[in-house]
Amino acid sequence: MVQRRVQPEHVQVAATLRRMREQAKVSREESAVLLGCTVSKIGDLETGRSKPKPVELERLLDHFGVAGDERAELVEFARTARGRRASGPYTAATVPNNHRRIVDLEAQAVSSLCYSGELVPGILQVEPYAKALLDWSWQGKEAEVGKLLALRMERGRLLTRTHRPPLRYWCILGEGALHTVVGGDAVMRQQVEHLVALNTTTENVTIQVMPYDGGPHAFRGLLATLHRFPPPAPDILLTDSYGRETIQDRPQVVERATHHLDLMKGMALSREASTEILRACL
Template identity: 35%
Template sequence: MASSVNPTVRRRRLGSELRKLREQKGMTAEEVAARLLVSQSKISRLENGRRSISQRDVRDLCGVYGVEDHRIVDSLMQMAKESRQQGWWHAFGDVPYSVYIGLETDAASLRVYESQIVPGLLQTKNYAEAVIAGNLPEATPEQVEKRVHVRLRRQDRVNDPDSPLRLWAVIDEAALRRIVGNHEIMREQLEHLVHLSTLPHVTVQLLPFDSGAHPGLSGQFAILEFSDATDASVVYLEGVTSDLYLEKDTDVHTYSVMYEHLRAQALSAEQTRQFISDVAEEYAG
């Protein structure tokens, strides 16, 4: 479950506030960087929440922006302090997609499209182990185990009895047909997927092969939305060596429209459960 203070979300909120102050001052990121003798990329990374923000950074920026209200400065300084705390995922060491985990931990809803595998939040332990080991052929058993633990811990959001994540997953038929591990692991995974799809806050739709070309052919993506109106929605695109986070309204809108088309082309939730159950029976046989 999410902690009371999420450092990733705090950084995003603080960065957003600092960007507003800069814009109100009528300054560009380049001008601010020149005043503080730092790189323009540092200012951009502070504002988009991709870099840890120190209280000294806040003090210096408030000085440049001429912020005289001590209550505003104190509030921003407190946010900077909280943004440097560690989330639960830091206990597992260096997790390459820690920024995404921080966002997912605080998200109110998640819409995900997967073209090759079952989404991580809906995976069984055995399936997750097989996926991670296959995706990282040079990883040690210990490294695989750590990533599996992180993936299973992320699933606490789906199982949270008080504030479960609203999850909508559109999955390509290829994810059902690709044998990850073995037939028994696939049967277990698909039966688990059917079970989770019956939860009131989880919707699963299958995109069958015969649906033809569709907007998801370019690959996996996820759209995260937050309950706090000050937190902008984020589109997450997973990469091999780096990930991409899109927050512009136009980008989020484009992917949201794509997702609606995917939902329209996919089978209904009930049809999906029957389809997955039939494929699970094939693996059982």
């Protein structure tokens, strides 16, 4: 029997639905009773194997106590997801709920492989480093900075979560990120110390430094992240450049990106050598 391919936009709805249920402290069993279905169907709804009917989604959101803009935006996204292409742009700066949904994708993933050339990726950032970046991006908008900072710190906890297996995270970090001063010398020292600690004490995190002389590669000038999900959901590639965050699931594109990211692992320094480079920056 040929298994129907899971659509990435359904994975986005599923990831957000699971996060809302967990925040409401509602079990899958309770959700199943609410909808009059099996627990396995709730699992399918939360992995993207099936899409909730509008009435099911509304009932779940009522039970989870979700209201306001986040509810309206998720309902609208779910309603139009059937015809929505996953490769469209998402501008997190202007559409926070779409950004939240992309973060939910990260939370649903079982593993992620990231390349970042100039900045430490959000999930690895310490709070002062993240705040310095957000202050620069959202000058004078303290409320927005506060919300996005809390969200970014929430992402970091994916690496140490205990209610399910922590995210397996592999980062290829450009050497330039270690010399791009964000927030001043004291903040950079705290940030690098955090990277050293992750690389030496956290089994599910690997950080490789791509040296300046590592040579050309496919992701120069981009931030690229490859997310893997529980089967049968597809792998999803996120790329980020100025003003444009793109989600891509086409198999040929994802396979090519996976190949290039694997090549970059071989070009970058080993985990041990990378740790020594990081320590030398302290």
